[in-house]
Amino acid sequence: MHYVSAEGISKSYGIKPLFHNISFHISEGDKIALVAKNGSGKSTLLKILSGQETTDSGTVWIHKDVTVALFEQEPKFKENLSVLDNIFHHNHPVINAIKNYEAVSETDDAEKLGEAIIKMDELGAWDFDTKVKQILGKLNIHHLQQAVGQLSGGQRKRVALAQTLIDIGFEHKHVLLIMDEPTNHLDVGMVEWLEHYLNQEKVTLLMVTHDRYFLDDVCNEVWELEGSTLYEHRGNYENFLEKKAARIESQQASIDKAKNEYRKELEWMRKQPKARSTKAQSRIDNFYDVEARAKQKIEDNQVQLQMKMNRLGGKIAELKKVYKSFGDKVILKGFDYTFKRGERIGIVGVNGAGKSTFLQMLQGHEQADSGKINIGDTVIFGNFSQQGLEIKEDMRVIEYVKNIAENFPLADGSTLSAAQFLQLFLFPPDQQYTYLSKLSGGEKKRLQILTVLFRNPNFLVLDEPTNDLDLPTLSVLENFLSEYQGCLIVVSHDRYFMDRLVDHLFVFEGDGVIRDFPGNYSQYRIWQKDNEKKEAEAKVQAAETKKLTEEKTEVKKDKKKLSYKEQREFEQLEKDIPALEQEKTEISEKMSNPSLAYEELQKLSARITEVTNALEEKEMRWLELSELA
Incomplete structure (x- = not known):
């Protein structure tokens, strides 16, 4: 069944074009991942399909029997209502029966519970209730009477995800599920369950995600928005990268050919021919087409920098019999470890086990209860925290980076200017003069990482650096970090990112126990x-x-x-x-x-x-x- 058709649609904000004259089709059973750098119009395209935005031109057709369900990055709730009321927001007998049953289940009123059970029996609602309980349990949603306005960002995201999954289970069978970064704020167990759920439900899906393992497990097609154009690739993420590389190679060959032709035509144009004939005028018109093709630029996300990093001495960091507790909660219990040059460690464990506290202690921001933490004199920490950019006053992107340093030193003695370094991290010259307040959430994250690296540290501490980053930026960051010669500690739920960058793991198992696991994230999960x-x-x-x-x-x-x-x-x-x-x-x-x-x-x-x-x-x-x- 044909779900969606878009013909020649375009969208701009002011003078900035997001995409131009793109066309596509979505059929029942398609599972599509949409890939592009932040600011390219991914979220806007999703909102157009869900009816929240309109196009500047072109047409979008959606089959009359298809229901579109949108899961957004910033979920919208009725803040004064409870979790229960927000999740079960449809006025339907089955939904109302389940909502009532879930509510009285949290009370001791046996009479009301009996009435709720009878109603569930009458409507045959138990199968759907089983699915609801599975969704709520797997997403760790329990206090249904709590007001949504009191929830943390991660809790809100999980409630919104539960609401969306319950909606598509209740709606008619023809549902187009549109998801914008569904794995943010989910731990690995939840992500793996969501993978299984989406595959089991056999939904039609259009999704934006930065989690490449999740993308590969769920999607069978990758769409890329680049340079206002939409490219479609069948297959998994690796196949997309191969096809993209072949496309860029072909484009580069075409540009090289156009450059040769441009040099010949430019010489002819400089002779200032008089357009006395149709043939001469046609050649002049063709010259401008050739010039446009010859001056095309292909964005290369491969970053290879030989940093002139401050040399690490023999002593880097040494922890001896370190203890740390908060009341009865034990974080470290006699922890011993000596860091070596070039060490690359991933940190994993349940929330609340003390991962962030450990990072703060290592950098001297939190004191140990007992034991010694000795840091070498040559160590310069670079810290990426979850708090985001520290902005005292609004300024332009280039000014913000230049306040740190004018140039970035390279190993060969040369330097990169702040503007050149920004370009390497996907901030083109026209965007470098944008005010920080005008950047998207993902662009601010990208700038935050860039400013940490621009300080040229030799010991990087990255706490959840991949949240809200797009795949092109992640590729740039991974390429940079894979060549990084200093020490690296990463806390992340992104399995692909961890697998590519770390050599072993510190697993925080709780009660002060830290296991040193000799392998990457996937090996640890196995x-x-x-x-x-x-x-x-x-x-x-x-x-x-x-x-x-x-x-x-x-x-x-x-x-x-x-x-x-x-x-x-x-x-x-x-x-x-x-x-x-x-x-x-x-x-x-x-x-x-x-x-x-x-x-x-x-x-x-x-x-x-x-x-x-x-x-x-x-x-x-x-x-x-x-x-x-």
């Missing part, structure tokens, strides 16, 4: 999944062993009886152990709540330790009595 599989198999084996033990116990009971006191103790243990296991599960679920108060978290942490110890003692005693019997 190892982690293997471990999870072994643990699951061990639990199954333990359950089978316990069942066998119970069966043997029953046989032995017939042969030999326990004393009356032991028998009573044994029966009590069989009641106590399940109760303790249930309590431990409930506490674990409460502790996973991201909005839990710190004091409550302390109480729950202390209680779960008591329950675990008691459970171990009672299980050991149960086994002893089983053997006696």
Whole structure:
């Protein structure tokens, strides 16, 4: 089925053209990734298809049976309403029944819960409710009565994603799902689940994303907006890069040919021919076409800079028996490590495990409770934080960079001017005089990274540098960092970025434990999944062993009886152990709540330790009595 047709559409903002006279078609089952640098019109094109923007010219046709669902980078909510009311915003009997059931499930009102269950039965809403519960659970959305206005940026993004996925599950079967950077603020587990979900649902998809593994797993076509033109490529991201390289090579050959022709025609034009004949006038007209082709410039995103970096001495950074806690929350517990020249480390772990605190301690912004952190005299840190650009007053891009330095030194003794360095990071001359306040979010991120690198540090600390960056900028950044000779520490959920740049990982496992994993991000995920599989198999084996033990116990009971006191103790243990296991599960679920108060978290942490110890003692005693019997 044909979903969308666009014929000759154009869009500009002021004198800046975003795209010109582009045409495309979207059919049912297509899964398309849209690629372009920030400011090229990706988000605008998505909004045009969803009806939020209009074209300057051209036509967009959408099939009357197709519903368009847009997931935006900056989600819009009714701020005073709850998470529940924003997610279930359709007025439909099934949606209303599920919404009511989810609401009363969080209360102790048995009568209302019974009524809600009866209504769900009448409408056959359980299958859809199962899907809803899966979406909310996987995206870690639990407190449905909380007002959306109280949520953090990451929580808002996950709620918006849940709303969109629930909408497309409820809508008619013909849905075009349009997603603008859906993986921002999601951890790796959530991203992997979303990959599986989108493939399982068999949706028709148009998506902007910087996550290349996600792109490859979900999409089968890549569209590129470049120079106001749309290029379409079938296949995965690697195939797109190959086809783009071949296209650029062909364009370059055409430009070289045009340059040769231009030199010949320029010599003829300088003779100032009089256009007395149609043939002469035709040659003059053709000259300007040749001139335009000869003066084309092809953007090259390959950055190769031999930096004149300040030399690192023998001593770089040394951590000895470092301890750090915030109350009962342990960040580091006797951590030892000595950094070496050229070391490239990725940092991963659950949110709240202390990754950012560790980076702050390394740079001297946060003090250790005990132990020593010794930094070499030659070390110059370059820090990219999630806080964004530090802007005291609005100024032009070129002025902002020149305030740091006028030139960037290279290893061969030459220098790059601030303007040349900006061009390498996809800020063309006309954009260098744009005010900072006029830059998009992605362009500000790009400038932030550029200014960190322009200071010429020899120890880079990058905390989530890939969020909001486009794929061309990521390619530039990766090319730069792959040639970087200094030390590098990266915190990122971007698996491709980590795989390409780091040699080993610091895995923050919680409670002060940091594992030094010898490999990249993908290798760690494989190892982690293997471990999870072994643990699951061990639990199954333990359950089978316990069942066998119970069966043997029953046989032995017939042969030999326990004393009356032991028998009573044994029966009590069989009641106590399940109760303790249930309590431990409930506490674990409460502790996973991201909005839990710190004091409550302390109480729950202390209680779960008591329950675990008691459970171990009672299980050991149960086994002893089983053997006696």
